[in-house]
Amino acid sequence: MPVALITGISGQDGSYLAESLLDSGFEVHGTVRRSSLEIPDAKLSRISGILDKLTLHPCSLDSLTGLFEIVRLVRPDYLYHLGAQSFVSYGFEDEYATLDTNLGSTHALLSAVLKFVPECRFYFAASSEMFGHSETTPQNESTPFNPRSVYGISKLAGFHLSKAFRENEGIFSCSGILYNHESPRRGKEYVTRKIITQAVAIHRGLSKEIRLGNIDARRDWGHAMDYVDAMRRINEASDPDDFIVASGQTHTVREFCEKTFARLDLNFEDYLTVDPRFYRASEKTPLCGDPTKAKRELGWSISRDLDSIIEEMVQKELENSFDPTG
Numbered sequence: 595m596p597v598a599l600i601t602g603i604s605g606q607d608g609s610y611l612a613e614s615l616l617d618s619g620f621e622v623h624g625t626v627r628r629s630s631l632e633i634p635d636a637k638l639s640r641i642s643g644i645l646d647k648l649t650l651h652p653c654s655l656d657s658l659t660g661l662f663e664i665v666r667l668v669r670p671d672y673l674y675h676l677g678a679q680s681f682v683s684y685g686f687e688d689e690y691a692t693l694d695t696n697l698g699s700t701h702a703l704l705s706a707v708l709k710f711v712p713e714c715r716f717y718f719a720a721s722s723e724m725f726g727h728s729e730t731t732p733q734n735e736s737t738p739f740n741p742r743s744v745y746g747i748s749k750l751a752g753f754h755l756s757k758a759f760r761e762n763e764g765i766f767s768c769s770g771i772l773y774n775h776e777s778p779r780r781g782k783e784y785v786t787r788k789i790i791t792q793a794v795a796i797h798r799g800l801s802k803e804i805r806l807g808n809i810d811a812r813r814d815w816g817h818a819m820d821y822v823d824a825m826r827r828i829n830e831a832s833d834p835d836d837f838i839v840a841s842g843q844t845h846t847v848r849e850f851c852e853k854t855f856a857r858l859d860l861n862f863e864d865y866l867t868v869d870p871r872f873y874r875a876s877e878k879t880p881l882c883g884d885p886t887k888a889k890r891e892l893g894w895s896i897s898r899d900l901d902s903i904i905e906e907m908v909q910k911e912l913e914n915s916f917d918p919t920g
Contacts, residue, residue, distance in 0.1 A: 599670035600624045602677030606779040609640035610822040628652035656695045658702040665706035676719045689744040696748035704759045717829040718756040720769040721749040722881045732884040766834045773840035773883045777818040778910035794911045797858040807872030812844040812880035817898040827892040840883020
């Protein structure tokens with residue numbers, strides 16, 4: 595039975611990946627924060643249905659010796675490094691922790707693989723944020739990187755570190771450069787989930803407005819399950835390489851709102867309040883990925899368009915009981 599280790603197993607992508615691997619007969623291990631084991635109903639809700647089939651290891655991403663020891667103990671055949679600290683503010687402490695944690699955890703895991711399981715296949719979750727202020731669109735694997743956030747910089751450093759272990763040490767180390775991907779398991783801090791939850795709250799008479807920033811901003815959105823399928827294809831390919839994983843299409847936040855509210859027989863403009871606090875720095879060109887290489891070499895393509903993604907997210911939110919605490 596092949597063994598897989600997933601960092602960030604309790605997140606959106608990690609939960610879908612764990613289910614996929616279990617269905618394929620894998621023994622699945624995952625790292626979680628110790629606090630998550632103390633309040634599993636709140637922190638492990640995405641994997642609650644498969645907890646009895648998983649082996650979880652308490653370890654934070656900033657515990658480099660802990661990560662090293664878990665790899666030594668588990669000796670995985672496949673390692674998916676999905677966990678990361680997201681950049682959430684412009685405070686120095688947040689920037690430092692993001693860079694230190696994301697790069698440090700990647701280095702520790704790659705070093706552990708090299709020392710204990712050099713035959714292990716290592717997948718690094720890269721990000722479209724590495725392109726940042728890209729000069730061209732759509733972006734492909736040859737597009738120059740130009741990150742504009744500490745998070746994007748940390749991901750770019752991890753990407754190059756993964757590539758260095760592949761080229762210098764012979765490790766099967768690969769990366770998926772993933773663009774925005776959504777599902778009912780998306781965290782409520784992301785704009786798509788915010789739109790869904792607020793629209794349903796308005797539909798139920800529990801709210802009267804939705805506050806957003808630049809609704810004309812464009813995003814390349816796909817479904818998380820399609821992108822997890824791409825992760826597996828990348829890590830199970832005959833040779834290690836790096837791939838863009840994207841829908842290849844962009845839509846505005848306005849379009850996402852219109853489709854979501856229309857699904858509930860509402861006009862979003864009747865409830866919209868534009869809040870400058872939510873504006874991002876201006877973008878020269880939209881981040882839109884060109885998935886041609888993944889289609890050609892992996893046989894991968896998206897199976898769900900934006901309408902079906904919104905339909906699923908709205909339906910799931912309607913099925914959930916209202917929780918005013920979020």
